[in-house]
Amino acid sequence: DAGVTQSPTHLIKTRGQQVTLRCSPKSGHDTVSWYQQALGQGPQFIFQYYEEEERQRGNFPDRFSGHQFPNYSSELNVNALLLGDSALYLCASSQQGGLDIQYFGAGTRLSVL
Amino acid sequence: SQELEQSPQSLIVQEGKNLTINCTSSKTLYGLYWYKQKYGEGLIFLMMLQKGGEEKSHEKITAKLDEKKQQSSLHITASQPSHAGIYLCGAAEMITASKLTFGTGTRLQVTL
Numbered sequence: 001d002a003g004v005t006q007s008p009t010h011l012i013k014t015r016g017q018q019v020t021l022r023c024s025p026k027s028g029h030d031t032v033s034w035y036q037q038a039l040g041q042g043p044q045f046i047f048q049y050y051e052e053e054e055r056q057r058g059n060f061p062d063r064f065s066g067h068q069f070p071n072y073s074s075e076l077n078v079n080a081l082l083l084g085d086s087a088l089y090l091c092a093s094s095q096q097g098g099l100d101i102q103y104f105g106a107g108t109r110l111s112v113l
Numbered sequence: 114s115q116e117l118e119q120s121p122q123s124l125i126v127q128e129g130k131n132l133t134i135n136c137t138s139s140k141t142l143y144g145l146y147w148y149k150q151k152y153g154e155g156l157i158f159l160m161m162l163q164k165g166g167e168e169k170s171h172e173k174i175t176a177k178l179d180e181k182k183q184q185s186s187l188h189i190t191a192s193q194p195s196h197a198g199i200y201l202c203g204a205a206e207m208i209t210a211s212k213l214t215f216g217t218g219t220r221l222q223v224t225l
Binding site for chain 2: 105109
């Protein structure tokens with residue numbers, strides 16, 4: 001049973017560029033959440049997708065957007081990259097409803113130069 | 114918004130010693146999650162606590178949630194090098210968990 005998979009593992013971009021990160025949830029899960037983790041900090045919630053809609057959003061600007069596909073996989077898009085966007089981006093999947101456990105992928109390390 | 118404070122920020126223990134990590138919330142916890150993270154990698158789920166006074170154990174790790182549901186502790190007995198990593202507590206703000214708020218983590222090193 002494959003867990004949560006993310007691609008790519010590493011990415012280097014320059015300021016002003018756009019980036020797309022991808023996530024496939026754990027089998028049987030229908031909900032995908034995205035987190036940003038800066039060095040030395042805990043993960044910060046970006047948003048959550050369920051039934052192809054954004055259900056909840058954290059304190060992130062509109063430059064951060066996402067999408068969920070019918071097969072429950074998800075993409076995170078970041079436009080007009082800033083140096084401060086350099087971080088580990090984590091995807092977590094779960095089943096909607098109740099206090100279900102969120103399982104995390106290995107993350108995508110984004111470096112903005 | 115909910116804030117989680119973890120202590121200590123870092124810990125160095127000798128192999129075989131016991132240790133405790135604490136997580137304190139500014140609000141009532143509906144669900145408290147403990148994760149472990151190797152440097153630069155994803156989070157590995159350890160345990161989830163929901164009820165006041167609840168205690169769960171897995172191998173040599175025990176997690177507790179206090180009666181008032183505002184503080185949790187993670188205790189490791191007879192630490193091993195494999196326990197090294199960053200321990201993060203995460204909290205659900207509502208009964209329908211979506212957004213998790215995390216503490217800044219506790220970095221654990223286990224020396225031989």
